[in-house]
Amino acid sequence: METTDLEKYLQSAIAEHLDGDASRFEELWERVPGFGQTIRGLTRDIGDVQWKSRTQDGWYCVDTGSGHDVYHQERGIVSGRRTFASEAAAGTYFLRVLGYLR
Structure with a gap:
């Protein structure tokens, strides 16, 4: 199976900025300028990933203003909602x- 651009980017960022320690992954948002924007762009390319509330089926990571909600939506039914600060x-x-980070 071919490695996606997202996987290549994640592997490279983890190796370069975290000495290969993926358990420190959250640090990349502060260490790498534009990291979140790059991740949003690369996840759009894999399909079924949304960063704003919509009516489409798929996975969502939505800024709520007071945090971020992650959930799956299918046929208008939201499941597995988790809220993060x-x-x-x-x-x-x-x-x-999604299996892109282990």
Whole structure:
């Protein structure tokens, strides 16, 4: 199976900025300028990933103003909603659930 651009970027960032320690992944949001924006752009390319509330099926990581909600939506039914205080925590959880971060 071919490695996606998202996987390549994550592997590179972890190796370069965290000495290969993926358990410190949340640190990348502070260490790497524009990291969150890059992640949002690369996840849009994999499909079924949304960063704003919509009516489409798929996974969501949405800024609520007071935190970030991560959930799956299918046919208008939301499941597995989890709320996080920061985009870094939400993004880390989100990427783990999708299998891009181990």
